[in-house]
Amino acid sequence: MAENLLQKVVAESGQPIDLCYQCRKCSVGCPMVEEFDFPPNMVMRMVQLGMKDELLKSKAIWMCISCETCGSRCPNEIRIAPVMDSLRAQCLEEGIAPADPVTVALHSAFIESIKTFGRVHEATMLMNYKWKSKNFTSDLDVGIKLFLKGKIPLMPKKSENMAKIKEIFQEAGK
Numbered sequence: 200m201a202e203n204l205l206q207k208v209v210a211e212s213g214q215p216i217d218l219c220y221q222c223r224k225c226s227v228g229c230p231m232v233e234e235f236d237f238p239p240n241m242v243m244r245m246v247q248l249g250m251k252d253e254l255l256k257s258k259a260i261w262m263c264i265s266c267e268t269c270g271s272r273c274p275n276e277i278r279i280a281p282v283m284d285s286l287r288a289q290c291l292e293e294g295i296a297p298a299d300p301v302t303v304a305l306h307s308a309f310i311e312s313i314k315t316f317g318r319v320h321e322a323t324m325l326m327n328y329k330w331k332s333k334n335f336t337s338d339l340d341v342g343i344k345l346f347l348k349g350k351i352p353l354m355p356k357k358s359e360n361m362a363k364i365k366e367i368f369q370e371a372g373k
């Protein structure tokens with residue numbers, strides 16, 4: 200089990216996870232570490248040890264914002280963002296309930312907007328996100344202010360290159 204998880208994540212992320220020696224430079228620089236249940240260096244150790252159940256149920260994998268700060272600080276040039284991507288994908292593939300469903304709802308609404316319009320259309324993306332998250336009232340005041348300033352156009356405008364967008368999604372099997 201330990202070998203399987205490590206091998207799968209290394210293959211999917213392309214990162215030399217076995218080189219991690221727990222210097223913690225990633226965790227010290229991570230802007231999201233306070234939201235994580237396991238700091239980035241611990242996530243790396245857990246992958247090395249094959250702690251799949253704990254990782255796929257963790258909040259850490261959903262709180263990473265892929266800022267790449269850890270990768271720029273790591274003495275072994277390990278980028279943790281692709282590691283988190285692999286763990287997130289495994290969580291969804293295996294039908295495990297995500298520890299942070301609201302973040303998953305936002306990711307999903309974002310991707311569906313890109314798939315439909317080739318770019319983000321904020322109004323429909325936000326409605327989709329609210330529906331998926333059942334979080335109808337949060338940020339309503341900010342949303343109304345932005346709408347009144349014309350920052351959230353009602354009518355979507357599709358990308359001129361929808362064929363390419365379709366091709367990208369097909370290649371990704373989505």
Ligand code: SF4
Nearest residue numbers: 219221222223225273
């Ligand atoms: S900075 Fe790199 S080597 Fe150090 S703990 Fe993080 S991933 Fe491991």
Ligand code: SF4
Nearest residue numbers: 229263264266267269
């Ligand atoms: S990529 Fe993720 S783990 Fe790395 S510093 Fe940014 S938020 Fe933290």
